[in-house]
Amino acid sequence: MSRTEKEWRAILSPEQFRVLREKGTERAGTGKFNKHSAPGVYTCAGCDAPLYKSATKFDSGCGWPAFFDAIPGAIDRHDDFSFGMRRTEITCHNCGGHLGHVFYGEGFPTPTDERHCVNSVSLAFHDKKQ
Template sequence: MKQFIILIIGALVISCTGVAQQETKKQNKAYAVSKTNAEWKKILTSDQYYILRQAGTERPFSSPLNKLYASGTFHCAACNTPLYESKYKFDSGTGWPSFDRAVEGNIEKDVDHKLGYARTELLCNTCGGHLGHIFNDGPRETTGMRHCINGDALVFVPKKSKNE
């Protein structure tokens, strides 16, 4: 019985150390756009700050961007980096804007253990802002992936018409 308890305690210590090292790695990365928390709070709304800088999640079906299918590009709300083209957006039924792929090179993947298990977190590769998570239950006829993104992490930039 003692060996079993020692084994359990050892497993917990190792798993906690792994998560702590993961968090340290993310915090030490230098991004092209970097600001202090006070600077981010000045330029972002409280909801944007909660999501982008504190890895929060908005309520499902609360974002006006969820059902927006106009032609254009969705940019990072913190640094204006183009992240998703509207032609790759689809209705996942989850209540969050969903895309089957991102603009190449503008998204960073990391591991998130906040719910007690590993999920793939999506971050803006320019400022490190938390966007959402990626899942493998997207459209099978395309990539099969679902980028589940918080609407408050995005701003929509409509495509300019040929006359503009």
């Protein structure tokens, strides 16, 4: 999905634009989906593509929504060398919107031992059967 900066600014809130299009990060503990636990599907706030099923969400205590796996094909992973370290950035496969980062090997009791640390502002939620 290709949109101009002007088109993105017209459909996203200023905070959504800052995070999704400029790779920003919301403050820890401030996002509406951090402690959210209803059954359904989390989609991209920019394009509404399905990203995560609620069954993969867990409380990591990090201050952002955490998931141990994405819907197959929903996200892309990119090396991110900002802040003087190597991290793995995750973006929406459909529109390229910045979601957050994946962290590996932290020892959480999840099937993948991955923590997809996602900005709430990058997400929308839909009550759907999984």
